[in-house]
Amino acid sequence: MRIIEQPELPRVQAGEIPRHIGAIMDGNGRWALMRETERTEGHRAAEEAVYSSVRGALNLGVEWLSLYAFSTENWRRNDSEIAFLMDFSEWLLHEERVEELRELGVRIRFVGRLDDERIPDRSRAYLNDISARTAHNTRLQLVIAFNYGGRAEIIDAVRSLLADGVEPETVTEADLEARLYLPEMPDVDLVVRTSAEHRLSNFLLWQASYAEFVFTETLWPDFRAWHLYSAVAEYQSRRRRMGAAVTG
Secondary structure: OOOHHHHHHHHHHHHHHHOOOEOOOHHHHHHHHHHOOOHHHHHHHHHHHHHHHHHHHHHHOOEEEEEEEEOOOOOOHHHHHHHHOOOOOHHOHHHHHHHHHHOOOOOEEEEEOOOOOOOHHHHHHHHHHHHHHHOOOEEEEEEEEEEHHHHHHHHHHHHHHOOOOHHHOOOOOHHHOOOOOOOOOOOOOOOEEEOOOOOOOOOOOOOOOOOOOEOOOHHHHHOOOHHHHHHHHHHHHOOOOOOOOOOO
């Protein structure tokens, strides 16, 4: 990904802005390893990247920004790291930052298997409180994918269909979409992944079916709004066919 220069920003702002951007926040552990410190310090350093990205999204007029914070597979990590990641107020959503986002018109939402008994009650209460306090905001929908897996979401949607007694031969895409964690969430237009990994890693599998992908070697703790602008510039340079043949 080429990092754009200051004079290029107005052109990006005037171009086609993705309605929904998803970010796979990768590289916190490597960032910490490079500095010979604990992995938890890498997660702690990720906070600034989150808020810089949010401000960048607001500056561009993005409507939805989804961040992959903790996957259903991340339970395989060591107990001390998991305990740290469960405490949102320590690394992702400090109280003062939440208030700042509320004042900026950002609605904070969570998707995933949030009723998992492994999630501490205090953590669940904190995320519920944050969601409630920002529920009236409409400027930007900030979605935190927590204890989330794209396969798990699809499985949960299918289970809901079965529980409702829907006949298999009558099921449509719309039926399944109506049972996803956030049915109103639009499809992802752009997925950005940091740390040079080229994988979707079970992130918004249904919603990202036709997304454009931009990869950067930048580790997530070093990611800033300018990287987001550059990813959008890359997105604008592509021709999205959505399954159609190239013409002209």
